[in-house]
Amino acid sequence: MPPVLSVKDLSVSMNGTRGMVPVLEHLSFDVAQGKTMALVGESGCGKSMTALAIMQLLPEDFHVTSGSILLDGVEVLSASPKELRSLRGNKMSMIFQEPMTALNPLYTVGDQIGEVLRQHRGLSRRDAHTQAIQFLKAVQIPAADKRVDAYPHQLSGGMRQRVMIAMALACKPKLLIADEPTTALDVTVQAQIFDLLSELQDDTDTAIVLITHDLGAVAELADDVAVLYAGRCIEQRAAHEIIARARHPYTRGLMACVPHLQLGRMSNHASAELDEIPGMVPPLGARGPDCAFLPRCAFAGDICRAQPQPPLERIDAGAAVSCWRHQEIAP
Amino acid sequence: MNLALHILRQVANAVGLLVAVLVLNFCLIHAAPGDPALVIAGEMGGASADVIAALRVKYGLDKSLIEQLFTYLGSVATGDFGYSYYFNAPVTGLIAQRIPATLYLVLSALAISVVIGTLLGVVSARKPNGLFSQGVTVISLAGYAAPVFWTGLMLLLLFGSVWPILPVTGMTDVARPKVGFAHVVDILQHLVLPATTLALVFIAQYSRLARVNMIDALTADYVRTARAKGLPEFVVIGKHALRNTLIPIVTVAGLQFGHLFAGAVLVETVFSWPGMGRLVFESILRRDYPTLLAVLFFSAVLVMAANIVTDLVYRLVDPRIRSGAR
Numbered sequence: 002m003p004p005v006l007s008v009k010d011l012s013v014s015m016n017g018t019r020g021m022v023p024v025l026e027h028l029s030f031d032v033a034q035g036k037t038m039a040l041v042g043e044s045g046c047g048k049s050m051t052a053l054a055i056m057q058l059l060p061e062d063f064h065v066t067s068g069s070i071l072l073d074g075v076e077v078l079s080a081s082p083k084e085l086r087s088l089r090g091n092k093m094s095m096i097f098q099e100p101m102t103a104l105n106p107l108y109t110v111g112d113q114i115g116e117v118l119r120q121h122r123g124l125s126r127r128d129a130h131t132q133a134i135q136f137l138k139a140v141q142i143p144a145a146d147k148r149v150d151a152y153p154h155q156l157s158g159g160m161r162q163r164v165m166i167a168m169a170l171a172c173k174p175k176l177l178i179a180d181e182p183t184t185a186l187d188v189t190v191q192a193q194i195f196d197l198l199s200e201l202q203d204d205t206d207t208a209i210v211l212i213t214h215d216l217g218a219v220a221e222l223a224d225d226v227a228v229l230y231a232g233r234c235i236e237q238r239a240a241h242e243i244i245a246r247a248r249h250p251y252t253r254g255l256m257a258c259v260p261h262l263q264l265g266r267m268s269n270h271a272s273a274e275l276d277e278i279p280g281m282v283p284p285l286g287a288r289g290p291d292c293a294f295l296p297r298c299a300f301a302g303d304i305c306r307a308q309p310q311p312p313l314e315r316i317d318a319g320a321a322v323s324c325w326r327h328q329e330i331a332p
Numbered sequence: 333m334n335l336a337l338h339i340l341r342q343v344a345n346a347v348g349l350l351v352a353v354l355v356l357n358f359c360l361i362h363a364a365p366g367d368p369a370l371v372i373a374g375e376m377g378g379a380s381a382d383v384i385a386a387l388r389v390k391y392g393l394d395k396s397l398i399e400q401l402f403t404y405l406g407s408v409a410t411g412d413f414g415y416s417y418y419f420n421a422p423v424t425g426l427i428a429q430r431i432p433a434t435l436y437l438v439l440s441a442l443a444i445s446v447v448i449g450t451l452l453g454v455v456s457a458r459k460p461n462g463l464f465s466q467g468v469t470v471i472s473l474a475g476y477a478a479p480v481f482w483t484g485l486m487l488l489l490l491f492g493s494v495w496p497i498l499p500v501t502g503m504t505d506v507a508r509p510k511v512g513f514a515h516v517v518d519i520l521q522h523l524v525l526p527a528t529t530l531a532l533v534f535i536a537q538y539s540r541l542a543r544v545n546m547i548d549a550l551t552a553d554y555v556r557t558a559r560a561k562g563l564p565e566f567v568v569i570g571k572h573a574l575r576n577t578l579i580p581i582v583t584v585a586g587l588q589f590g591h592l593f594a595g596a597v598l599v600e601t602v603f604s605w606p607g608m609g610r611l612v613f614e615s616i617l618r619r620d621y622p623t624l625l626a627v628l629f630f631s632a633v634l635v636m637a638a639n640i641v642t643d644l645v646y647r648l649v650d651p652r653i654r655s656g657a658r
Contacts, residue, residue, distance in 0.1 A: 058556060058559055060551075085562075086562040087562060089559065089562035090561035090563070091562055094561070095560045097556070097557065099553060102552065102553035103554060103557045104554060105554040105558070105572050105576070106576075106650075106651070107575050107649070107651060108572075116561060116567075117562070120562060120563055120564075152651040154651075154655075155655065
């Protein structure tokens with residue numbers, strides 16, 4: 002079966018004062034029905050731009066410069082505004098990081114959920130309202146028939162994100178993009194939201210692109226992972242393998258940054274110290290052909306300095322890495 | 333909070349303020365130079381000192397200021413605003429005659445400026461650096477910078493002599509019927525120029541305000557969400573962005589109501605519009621204290637009423653205020 006979403010060689014640039022600055026370079030990945038692809042990386046590495054490029058909602062000054070995005074066989078990049086409108090909210094939908102600002106403060110949540118159904122399903126106002134209650138129940142909002150008439154400011158952060166999820170899934174999309182859906186929420190609520198997403202995915206068979214820097218969530222929810230660094234994909238593999246078999250020094254660094262609770266260990270034990278990756282992601286416009294991770298890499302050798310960043314190299318089934326020394330690092 | 337209770341509180345506040353307005357205006361006017369008895373004497377073609385003294389006694393001007401103030405407050409409390417020296421008529425009747433004309437003028441100027449200003453601002457926000465947007469900015473600034481009486485005089489010249497298609501003075505045509513539809517059309521035709529003149533100043537402000545807020549709204553997350561839902565652009569802008577843009581406009585429109593009155597004084601004078609503005613002008617010239625005080629008082633009443641209405645509209649637009657969340 003063809004994948005629901007197929008991104009090939011996608012590049013995005015920003016039209017800056019000094020010409021086109023690459024933001025995302027040659028990204029490729031597929032997501033199959035019912036599967037979850039996680040895009041992982043630090044802030045500023047191009048995760049959100051990927052999401053917005055798929056939705057064709059890139060901010061002004063940002064443009065797709067090459068590549069192809071196939072959604073259920075339809076080329077999104079060449080779709081007319083009208084075709085895009087019929088895709089958005091219908092075949093693909095998105096939930097955003099900040100559920101307070103992503104919902105319009107002046108309309109009830111019922112109205113905002115119903116709006117999607119009125120637009121894409123042609124439901125009447127009354128039917129859309131009834132359906133909205135059903136969707137609020139589906140995302141486990143208590144007293145849904147009352148909350149449907151609540152305004153966003155009357156709900157908690159977690160509830161608002163549930164409303165966003167209800168809104169995104171109202172038309173049973175083929176693809177759901179979740180852009181850091183839990184970053185703005187309490188830790189306990191984060192787990193609930195991930196559980197909810199996972200349950201809903203089981204019911205609807207929606208393909209999910211999950212953008213996150215929560216590696217715990219990746220392990221729990223994702224089938225595949227693409228690690229992005231400075232606008233380039235540097236490693237891709239199955240999610241359950243990423244912790245044990247990561248090859249790229251950056252991925253390994255990210256793994257080491259995750260705190261682990263282990264019973265019976267003393268605080269003076271080496272593993273009690275949390276690792277960090279020194280330095281920062283190079284800013285836009287300061288990225289040359291060299292490996293972007295080079296200045297921060299503990300494993301950098303002569304070959305890394307002499308050669309440009311290698312392309313993603315397929316290493317085993319479903320896994321690829323972009324590093325000159327990956328075999329030495331993790332044989 | 334309970335809406336009725338809220339309105340009641342607003343009204344109570346307004347009443348307190350109105351008393352303050354009365355006292356303050358009374359003191360201010362008496363602090364200003366000029367003696368009404370002398371003015372009346374002048375109108376009479378001159379009078380002896382005895383006659384002037386008699387006039388003072390007749391109008392209570394011989395009493396102490398405090399006494400005059402309390403006499404005045406007492407009669408205002410019974411709805412009696414005194415007797416106009418100049419118009420030789422009870423002030424309450426004068427005001428009742430003039431208020432409708434001023435309300436027509438001020439409300440239509442407000443409607444024109446809010447609607448056109450918002451539209452211009454919204455359209456220019458679509459392309460903030462485009463030609464249309466810059467044109468609106470320039471015209472806005474010109475409209476804002478030009479004194480309202482000058483704009484009025486220019487329009488009066490243009491439509492009075494160069495291109496005489498609109499009536500330039502008064503509120504009605506003597507020759508036309510005073511009843512029915514024809515009367516309404518007559519008033520509307522006379523209203524065009526004064527209302528446009530008064531609106532021009534405010535169009536500038538609302539278009540700037542709408543433009544800035546619309547640009548903000550268009551980059552807001554909820555607008556991105558609306559687009560991500562696949563809504564057509566007119567719903568994204570007309571529903572999601574516009575209503576958020578209206579909040580500051582409603583606020584400013586409420587605050588501007590007082591300025592509109594101030595503008596109306598000049599516009600009514602230029603176009604001989606028979607409203608309260610002209611009454612102010614005439615009563616200042618004639619030192620007609622009772623009339624002036626009453627006009628100022630009723631202007632304050634209207635401004636406070638406007639503020640209460642603004643507050644209610646605000647609640648209608650923004651649910652966060654309704655529930656007291658902000």
